Amino acid sequence: MQYEQKRLFRQPFPKKVENNLLNLSANSYRWGNPEATCLKQFSWSEAFHISTTEIPTMRTEHKSLRSTIEAFVKTLSGLARSIAEILAQPLGIKPVYFEENCPARTSYLRLNRYAPCPFSSQVYGLISHTDTDFLTIVYQDQVGGLEIYKDGRWLGVKPNPEALIVNIGDFFEALSNGIYKSIKHRVVTSQKVERFSVAYFYCPSYDVVIKSCGKPALYRQFTLREYKQQTQIDVQEIGEKVGLSRFLL
Numbered sequence: 001m002q003y004e005q006k007r008l009f010r011q012p013f014p015k016k017v018e019n020n021l022l023n024l025s026a027n028s029y030r031w032g033n034p035e036a037t038c039l040k041q042f043s044w045s046e047a048f049h050i051s052t053t054e055i056p057t058m059r060t061e062h063k064s065l066r067s068t069i070e071a072f073v074k075t076l077s078g079l080a081r082s083i084a085e086i087l088a089q090p091l092g093i094k095p096v097y098f099e100e101n102c103p104a105r106t107s108y109l110r111l112n113r114y115a116p117c118p119f120s121s122q123v124y125g126l127i128s129h130t131d132t133d134f135l136t137i138v139y140q141d142q143v144g145g146l147e148i149y150k151d152g153r154w155l156g157v158k159p160n161p162e163a164l165i166v167n168i169g170d171f172f173e174a175l176s177n178g179i180y181k182s183i184k185h186r187v188v189t190s191q192k193v194e195r196f197s198v199a200y201f202y203c204p205s206y207d208v209v210i211k212s213c214g215k216p217a218l219y220r221q222f223t224l225r226e227y228k229q230q231t232q233i234d235v236q237e238i239g240e241k242v243g244l245s246r247f248l249l
């Protein structure tokens with residue numbers, strides 16, 4: 001995967017922005033963040049956002065990339081479902097919940113590249129955020145840079161070639177009524193070394209209503225569609241996602 005990922009990002013910038021390099025939908029290739037109005041909101045990274053439905057029609061010059069991604073997504077989707085089922089069991093959520101509500105088409109893969117950054121003390125590779133999905137499975141290379149916010153401080157996640165990182169996302173926090181926490185995380189930049197990571201986002205269908213499982217419910221019911229619309233409004237108006245607190249009861 002990493003070999004293919006590097007080869008892809010080494011393509012010239014104009015080819016990547018053309019958006020049809022891989023025959024993916026518009027806006028699949030992203031760099032920085034257009035909504036940023038100050039350095040604090042800017043992410044020093046580039047990414048390919050690949051919906052699982054688009055993999056079969058990816059351009060054939062990239063056959064080996066496509067088959068690698070296909071195999072990767074197949075493994076990670078099975079893994080994500082198993083982890084979600086295990087986590088849901090003590091909450092009294094039926095194991096079929098995920099099979100019924102998370103069809104392959106809504107989950108997606110993101111290939112990230114963080115270029116060396118000359119002002120690394122001032123700019124993040126990815127600004128602090130929580131993921132919007134149920135859970136995210138991340139593979140990071142050996143450079144390091146991913147940090148999680150725990151007990152009031154930022155902790156680096158040590159690279160381990162044998163391990164994947166599993167992050168709880170906003171939807172699991174809502175579903176579990178706050179028992180599982182959507183972890184705040186960010187990526188710091190390096191002045192000298194480029195960094196690669198791959199993230200698989202395990203999401204429900206757009207119109208599945210997410211209900212908190214406990215009583216009293218902490219959050220009002222919402223769908224991914226509503227959540228994304230709210231996020232879009234927040235990003236346009238205040239420059240960042242507000243997230244779950246918008247849905248607190």
Ligand SMILES: O=C(O)CCC(=O)C(=O)O
Pocket residue numbers: 110112126131138140146185187196197198199
């Ligand atoms: O690059 C990483 O380690 C994390 C990526 C991430 O948080 C994301 O893509 O949402």
Ligand SMILES: [Fe+2]
Pocket residue numbers: 129130131136185
């Ligand atoms: Fe993330």
